[in-house]
Amino acid sequence: MAFNNDMQTTPHEVETIVGPSVKVEGDFNSQGNVLIQGVVSGNVKTEKYLQVEEGARINANVQAESCKISGEVHGNIRAKTSLELTPTAHVVGDIEAKTLIISPGAILHGKCSMLAGADVDGKKGKRKGDDAYAMPRSLEDESGA
Amino acid sequence: MYLYLYDSLLKERQYTAALSNLETQLLDLGISGKIVRLTSLLSPRQIIQEEIRRSKDLKTVIVVGDDTVFTKIVQYAADLPVTFGWVPIGPKTELATRFGLPYGAACAPILSRRRLMSVDVGQFNQYFFIDYCTVPLCHVTMVIDNTITISATEEKMSCHVWNMASPKKGEMPPGYTPMPDDGQLEIVLQPIAKKSFFGSTIAPASIFPFTEVKMKLEKTTPIEIDGHTVKENQITLRVSPQPLKLIVGKAV
Numbered sequence: 001m002a003f004n005n006d007m008q009t010t011p012h013e014v015e016t017i018v019g020p021s022v023k024v025e026g027d028f029n030s031q032g033n034v035l036i037q038g039v040v041s042g043n044v045k046t047e048k049y050l051q052v053e054e055g056a057r058i059n060a061n062v063q064a065e066s067c068k069i070s071g072e073v074h075g076n077i078r079a080k081t082s083l084e085l086t087p088t089a090h091v092v093g094d095i096e097a098k099t100l101i102i103s104p105g106a107i108l109h110g111k112c113s114m115l116a117g118a119d120v121d122g123k124k125g126k127r128k129g130d131d132a133y134a135m136p137r138s139l140e141d142e143s144g145a
Numbered sequence: 146m147y148l149y150l151y152d153s154l155l156k157e158r159q160y161t162a163a164l165s166n167l168e169t170q171l172l173d174l175g176i177s178g179k180i181v182r183l184t185s186l187l188s189p190r191q192i193i194q195e196e197i198r199r200s201k202d203l204k205t206v207i208v209v210g211d212d213t214v215f216t217k218i219v220q221y222a223a224d225l226p227v228t229f230g231w232v233p234i235g236p237k238t239e240l241a242t243r244f245g246l247p248y249g250a251a252c253a254p255i256l257s258r259r260r261l262m263s264v265d266v267g268q269f270n271q272y273f274f275i276d277y278c279t280v281p282l283c284h285v286t287m288v289i290d291n292t293i294t295i296s297a298t299e300e301k302m303s304c305h306v307w308n309m310a311s312p313k314k315g316e317m318p319p320g321y322t323p324m325p326d327d328g329q330l331e332i333v334l335q336p337i338a339k340k341s342f343f344g345s346t347i348a349p350a351s352i353f354p355f356t357e358v359k360m361k362l363e364k365t366t367p368i369e370i371d372g373h374t375v376k377e378n379q380i381t382l383r384v385s386p387q388p389l390k391l392i393v394g395k396a397v
Contacts, residue, residue: 014352015331015352015354016352016353016354017349017350017351017352017353018351018353019334019336019348019349019350019351020348020349021297021298021299021300021302021336021348021351022295022296022297022298022334022351023295023296023297023298024293024294024295025293025294025295025296026292026293026294027292027293028292028293029292030354032354037349038298038351039298042293
């Protein structure tokens with residue numbers, strides 16, 4: 001299937017669309033890009049791009065290659081590469097990403113961790129302590145001292 | 146060996162010339178074979194199975210008829226281990242043109258060239274389809290791949306599975322183009338259009354790729370599969386593991 005709609009908001013070929021008049025319950029696994037405009041109650045996992053539009057809501061954990069959140073997420077978010085929270089985003093949960101973009105106005109209630117290269121592959125690199133996220137080098141030196 | 150299944154409609158006088166032209170062309174190209182005329186008493190599946198039993202050399206079944214006949218044969222016999230060909234002759238040959246198959250005798254060189262395409266086949270309960278399946282407006286609750294439950298939050302929705310791009314403009318969600326040979330099918334949930342003073346607005350559709358969908362309707366509903374109507378209230382939609390091998394004139 002090819003889908004090239006709404007290129008301004010979705011610069012990806014979307015394979016799965018959860019429309020605004022649909023409610024999905026259960027763990028949602030996808031191989032391709034996912035666009036959520038409705039309600040999802042269950043974990044969302046995709047190997048590619050995930051976009052949660054304004055007015056959409058996810059009530060569980062989210063895992064994707066990259067994410068753009070404009071709606072509500074009540075759960076933890078893990079993006080292997082980039083995570084973008086737009087001004088209308090409302091996240092209640094911890095977030096993990098390699099690259100994080102938070103626009104002014106976005107609401108985040110939770111911890112924020114930055115993934116290093118080894119963490120992206122699911123392996124923990126050699127770190128001091130139990131912290132799974134990369135600290136700025138200056139802080140790392142201080143904590144080691 | 147080739148088996149030719151002739152539509153019963155081709156007995157009519159208006160198709161005599163087209164049929165004799167076709168038979169001459171097939172003879173010239175050396176691809177003539179056994180001819181069986183379809184009747185309402187014989188199931189196409191039984192005919193093909195019987196011919197496979199009689200001759201183990203039977204590898205190709207050519208349907209001679211219009212869209213209605215071809216899709217009817219596909220509906221019952223898509224899973225049989227043969228390659229299908231199609232010579233479109235009859236009143237409605239729109240689906241054939243989408244496969245690049247010209248009308249009548251002009252199709253003979255295409256059969257001879259034998260360009261094969263693996264067309265995805267959908268399965269609606271016991272029926273197979275290659276073009277589309279439409280469940281009319283209903284209160285939708287469905288289970289996809291036994292993992293997720295989908296329900297409509299507001300009004301009724303119509304459910305569509307398109308294997309090929311529909312020639313009707315505006316029928317499919319904008320930008321959505323199904324591929325008949327990508328090995329997957331998607332179910333499209335289209336909410337009812339809201340009418341207002343300024344005209345009607347259609348809410349965005351939902352699209353879910355699936356391998357199996359189970360639906361239960363409130364009452365027995367007429368469901369359209371490749372132009373044929375069946376009445377059901379319990380629906381199981383699947384992607385058939387075996388694609389249909391079809392001789393085509395062009396890539397779809």
